[in-house]
Amino acid sequence: MAQLEELGLLKKSLGGETEPPAEQFQKQTEASFSKTVLSRGVDNRYLVLAVSIVQNEEEKHEKHLIITASQSLEYKELCILRNDWCSVPVEPGDIIHLEGDCLSDTWIIDEDFGYLILYPDMLISGTSIASSIRCMRRAVLSETFRSSDLATRQMLIGTVLHEVFQKAISNSFAPEKLQEFAFQTVQEIRHLKEMYRLNLNQEEVKQEVEEYLPSFSKWAGDFMHKYTSTDLPKMQLSLPSDGNNNNSTCNIEVINSLDIEESIWSPRFGLKGKIDVTVGVKIHRGCKTKYKIMPLELKTGKELNSIEHRSQLVLYTLLSQERRADPEAGLLLYLKTGNMYPVPANHLDKRELLRLRNQMAFSLFHRISKSAIEKEKTKLAPLPQIIEDQQSCKYCSQIGNCALYSRAVEQQTDDSSVPIGMLPKIKEETQHLKLTHLEYFSLWCLMLTLESQSKDNKKNHQHIWLMPASEMEESGTCIGNLIRTECVKTICDGQYLHNFQRKNGDIPVTNLMAGDRIILSGEERTLFALSRGYVKEINVTSVTCLLDRNVSVLPESTLFRLDQEEKTCDIDTPLGNLSKLMENTCVSQKLRDLIIDFREPQFISYLSSVLPYDAKDTVACILKGLNKPQRQAMKKVLLSKDYTLIVGMPGTGKTTTICTLVRILYTCGFSVLLTSYTHSAVDNILLKLAKFKIGFLRLGRSQKVHQDIQKFTEEEICRSKPIKSLALLEELYNSHVPAPEQVEKGGVSNITEAKLIVFLTSVFIKAGCKPSDIGIIAPYRQQLKIINDLLFHSSIRMVEVNTVDKYQGRDKSIILVSFVRSNKDGPIGELLKDWRRLNVAITRAKHKLILLGCVPSLNRYPPLGKLLHHLNSEKLIMDLPSEEHESLCHVLGDFQGR
DNA sequence: GCTCTGCTAAGAGGA
Missing domain, CATH: 3.40.50.300 (P-loop containing nucleotide triphosphate hydrolases)
Structure with missing residues (x-):
């Protein structure tokens, strides 16, 4: 403790500001993570009270954090960050998780031992972190402008192949079976939709998938069902727990598949992800055999064995630790060739990946820049630096957003320096935009970011791991202590009907209703977010849920909890639209013209030029059912070249007007695509339309207003x-x-x-x-x-x-x-x-x-x-x-x- | 202060 006091003095003598009162930190923390519970132990959560840079005896810099895990903030500990950990962007008021040892109230995190996780309750996906190795800016942009990454042909083939392999490993690799799985998978409706979008037909996709099947069988022949371990291919792998044993040669035998698409949340490492296949593996080395449960990652593209691919497995070994013993390694399988690479997860890799995770968490958390001067305007924070790598940028799907953000946000405030070599690229990507467009982008980006950060819009499910179900039940949004009853009914791929009952007694009073979205977890901390779905039926004795995974693989005695999925504001869609609005295409250009530059919408003069002559009578008949303002609105819409806004109070008949329009267009032989920001609006239109049979119109019930x-x-x-x-x-x-x-x-x-x-x-x-x-x-x-x-x-x-x-x-x-x-x-x-x-x-x-x-x-x-x-x-x-x-x-x- | 909006997601591969 003396050390802590010294530190406090040292900090003051260095001219740093005096430590603000504890309440202030608490307030700040509450604002960022409203329900974070401070605690010690394995799942520790510390609040950072003070940060200082200190020089140690070897004249090296260290970062010293004064931290507390007590809600009263009284009991303080010291955390010393050495070597590269010094660069962790941690600030007073932040919540951190520490891995390692704590001796006499002091944590030491250095290059060989321990990890610091910044904002551990923010879970970042494994692929996101892996992609940040090459370009952190791109990783952050991809999290922000999610819809900019539309799937390509290769991605679709990749998805299909994953599913075929996953079916095979839980069933059989026999050639005729593989054919059958390929055939089944290609027929799935969600894949057909993608094929339609990509202008591919089922046959060509199937053919391309079939080219891979021999490699599937080859892999299974190499690694599964062997009589003796010497029949297995020789591989090089040393596990961290093998110590200094020089013999890295071994045989790896895949025994079985334990899970497919296992979804894991790790609030310990601040990670989340889905593991393609979780496999039971025997590692034969000399006369010794080790059994491990490992992540198996499938790749259908080029056999790169790249850092990105390998990093994904390293991160999956961290995720696996939430469920079971440390796998220490993972397996990377390229399905084109059937070649498999073992990937050991050593400390150095884990450390570097977690440091990237921390940087990314920092960027995602600080989207709005804190202004030193209070009166200064709220503004967007700069993103991570633009890298100068023509090759990477050439194929980057986020290049448009990257350049746009740089010009519209960062360059306006001189907040970032662009590498000189990248300036022409940025100019090229944004030259089609006027200043008004850049301003529009910047403003709406800020507004949407602020909306997503507002207090009741935290896209976080942290109560699942921070609050016991019994406590959450008080709020009416959770039911704990549930056991599975009856058999799980498979409705289709990805929809499984589950029935739960309270272990003892009735379901408690709850707000949960049929139709509510829920997350299923185990009551144990190892089983967070097993599956998602919605409540089908709920009564005094039982809850029926439609879930995206079949959880009957878990022991019958498993205790479950259901948490209502918190409402979140979806800014992904509007942000995606905003990005699309700025694209260099004719459609976007026209929309910018109308929406940003307020060009007056134009109308054609005569209805006769849009309506086919033979539809005239039918249309006239349909219009008869409307009142005067509605008929005027309808006419305007039909004459519209750009857009027409129909504005009216509830009950003035907007939905009826739109329905009539749909029917007119249908009569004229157009197919109509209904799209809306809200589901229920479309539902209501469809409901109204359903009242009219093909050409048989029942209108004209004269509606007398009371x-x-x-x-x-x-x-x-x-x-x-x-x-x-x-x-x-x-x-x-x-x-x-x-x-x-x-x-x-x-x-x-x-x-x-x-x-x-x-x-x-x-x-x-x-x-x-x-x-x-x-x-x-x-x-x-x-x-x-x-x-x-x-x-x-x-x-x-x-x-x-x-x-x-x-x-x-x-x-x-x-x-x-x-x-x-x-x-x-x-x-x-x-x-x-x-x-x-x-x-x-x-x-x-x-x-x-x-x-x-x-x-x-x-x-x-x-x-x-x-x-x-x-x-x-x-x-x-x-x-x-x-x-x-x-x-x-x-x-x-x-x-x-x- | 108790309403609603969104409706998966994390990854599918490229160089």
Whole structure:
């Protein structure tokens, strides 16, 4: 400890700033990794409190870190970084993981021993790190502009060959079997899609795949199923644990395949990856035999045996340590020839790769540059340096983004120096862009980066390894202590239906619902993120999940946990689009013109020049079903040479307009590709289109807008015309009825209201309404869950239950809305304060709308207050007598919901 | 403050 104090003094005497208070660090750390739990031991997480450069006795520089693993930040330790570790870009406030030994509160990380992992909770893939060896900038760009790397023909063949080999190693290498696997794989729909995109036909792909098959058999013949070890090819491999044994000659026998595409997350080394094949291997050396479980990496391209390829295996040996004993080596197999290379994982390689990982983590973490002057504008940080390697850059798929970022971001602020030799290349790559384009790129790059870094958008699943399931269950987003029951049903390649039950007792109260995306892990720390998928069904006793891997290979006693996949903001798509917008193509040029330089969109003059003559009558008939503004919009769209924006409030008929357009285009013989930023928008369009049969059009149900709602929405909400009709509006008002809301685990619900909704639904059905004509809306998911459970127990099916938001662009004959909120003066939340959400909720019904809620509570939301005031003046509010509530409970029995 | 948006991913090979 004396040493630590000395260090503190030394730092001050060197003129460094005084150590800021501990709280400040904590704040900074919370902002970066909100849930990081500091701890010692194997999975240690340290917070860096101070960093200083110190000269040691040999006049060499060392980096000294004062670190703590205690939440109170009181108990401090020292970490000394020697040799190349000095260059790790670690700063006060950072979270690190240390591997090695700690003696009397001091860690020493030097070239022979120990590792430091910067931001260990940021998992970086093995291939990303391997690619950073040649160019770190490219590796970072590839992580950022993901969609710029479109698959090529060779990649497709590579993927197919991987799958064929993986099928063979778990089954058979017999020539006729290989043929069969090749045939099967080439038929897979996802491969067919790629073939279509690449303009390849199935036959040529199959032929190219078949050329490899003899090498598959050769490899299997060489390395598998041998009677004596001397039949195996001689190889050179010394494992680190062999010590100084000079005899590196050995025979390697592949016994079996233990897993395919094993996906491993390593929060210890800050790595993730998928291992092509995990194999059991016997290493025969002299008369000794060692058994190891090793990663086997397949390559279908040139037999390079390159640093990149070998590094991938070194990193996979680190990943493997999350699941089992250190493999110490991996196997690199080139499928073109069937030649296999053993790759030992020695300390030096691991150290250098982890140092690259740290550099990359630093770059990915610091995307926004910290400004020394507080008032200075927030700006993007420079990327790693541009390398000067014409050969590498010539074929780089990120060259466009690289040059663009340099010109639009880095050169504007003089933040980086470009190697002189690369200046012409950068100019060449960006000369088609105007200053306005560069500015647009820079601005949106910054905006999107900021959005992705905002607090609730951490693309991180760290709670899976930092928080026990029992603790996570409190938040309602996790279920632990699960065991697998029943057989796993294989739906297709990559879709397996699993059933889980709680080891003891019922499934706890949870927010998880059917349709939610989840990550399956083992409760043990060795089994993070085994598989991903979504919840198919969930009830009191069991959870059914559709997963991307069959986990029945694990022991039956394995305890599992399900974690809801956190919502993340996807900036990959917009960033990809932004990059594409800057490309030197005619299409992008036109888009830049319209979007960035605001060229006015152009329109042709006459419809007759776009519509085929014989489609005229059909089109006229389709248009008849629209109101005037919709018909005007439609005409504009048909005349459009560039684009037309259709803007309107919820309920004004945008979806209907688009549907009509699709039908017109279809009538004219065009094929129509629907694309949208959101899935549900396309779903809604398809749903509406499904109502019309091939040429048989059922239109023209004259939609009369309920006067009151129309008046209200026009005057108070949006001053535009909703086209939805409301034949009758009622309000059930439950203040005579005790119906308090329940707030639990981040969800709000109201059981009494749910019962009333289900009761009313059953009345409608008894009166002859089709269940599929009835829709139930609530703003809160928890309420939907309860309503769904009640409907299920009342044997009511086909009634659609959804959130307000999901009902955008949809309608139903009868809509029942449950507002849920009911409390005297507690918090009422933000959700219902949004008038747009309210507008959606009340404009979804075609014939009958029933709003259910507690008037005094709802009056506290300004937009709802206005609506209630209006309904009251029109005498549309109905008090619910208390007997109603009593009899209702009788009808629904004693079911209490969950 | 509890709604929604995205819908895999990590690697497929090139030089």
